[in-house]
Amino acid sequence: NAGVTQTPKFQVLKTGQSMTLQCAQDMNHNSMYWYRQDPGMGLRLIYYSASEGTTDKGEVPNGYNVSRLNKREFSLRLESAAPSQTSVYFCASHSQRGANTDTQYFGPGTRLTVL
Amino acid sequence: RKEVEQDPGPFNVPEGATVAFNCTYSNSASQSFFWYRQDCRKEPKLLMSVYSSGNEDGRFTAQLNRASQYISLLIRDSKLSDSATYLCVVNIRTGGFKTIFGAGTRLFVKA
Numbered sequence: 001n002a003g004v005t006q007t008p009k010f011q012v013l014k015t016g017q018s019m020t021l022q023c024a025q026d027m028n029h030n031s032m033y034w035y036r037q038d039p040g041m042g043l044r045l046i047y048y049s050a051s052e053g054t055t056d057k058g059e060v061p062n063g064y065n066v067s068r069l070n071k072r073e074f075s076l077r078l079e080s081a082a083p084s085q086t087s088v089y090f091c092a093s094h095s096q097r098g099a100n101t102d103t104q105y106f107g108p109g110t111r112l113t114v115l
Numbered sequence: 116r117k118e119v120e121q122d123p124g125p126f127n128v129p130e131g132a133t134v135a136f137n138c139t140y141s142n143s144a145s146q147s148f149f150w151y152r153q154d155c156r157k158e159p160k161l162l163m164s165v166y167s168s169g170n171e172d173g174r175f176t177a178q179l180n181r182a183s184q185y186i187s188l189l190i191r192d193s194k195l196s197d198s199a200t201y202l203c204v205v206n207i208r209t210g211g212f213k214t215i216f217g218a219g220t221r222l223f224v225k226a
Binding site: 040043050106 | 164
């Protein structure tokens with residue numbers, strides 16, 4: 001049981017390049033999320049998918065697109081990377097077994113630098 | 116005002132000390148509460164859920180005060196390995212579902 005996996009772990013892009021961050025979970029969770037984390041800013045939600053076939057914007061969606069390919073996979077695409085998108089990106093999936101067990105499980109993160 | 120606010124720290128404590136972290140939330144529709152731990156350059160991981168009755172897990176005690184919209188985490192007998200950032204997390208249900216992460220409190224435990 002791998003939990004939440006993300007690829008790649010590290011990436012360096014030039015301004016204007018595109019790339020897709022991959023995320024997969026094997027816990028049969030319905031909900032999946034993409035966050036970015038910048039120093040001193042905490043986690044900020046980019047996009048989420050409450051269930052297969054649905055996606056919604058979070059707090060900071062501009063410059064990103066997502067695809068919920070199936071229940072397991074949720075990808076994040078940067079169409080034209082900008083230096084402001086230099087960050088650590090975390091994917092998470094969500095267990096909704098009850099109010100006090102509404103926990104999110106995170107992948108190891110992708111460290112992205114845009115030059 | 117942020118929906119979830121924490122002391123930014125850092126807290127610098129010696130081994131064996133007791134340290135308390137505080138967190139306040141502003142949305143009265145907040146339903147469930149958690150503390151996560153994040154090590155440097157790693158992903159956040161669930162430390163413990165927080166219940167109104169309070170709960171304890173070894174050296175860690177979490178408390179929730181719904182009337183004051185306040186959550187706390189107490190760490191007793193601090194270990195070097197407790198050095199990390201502690202995130203206060205709140206789930207809000209108002210028709211939809213939203214998770215809000217605090218910015219985190221950094222803890223350094225010194226020998």
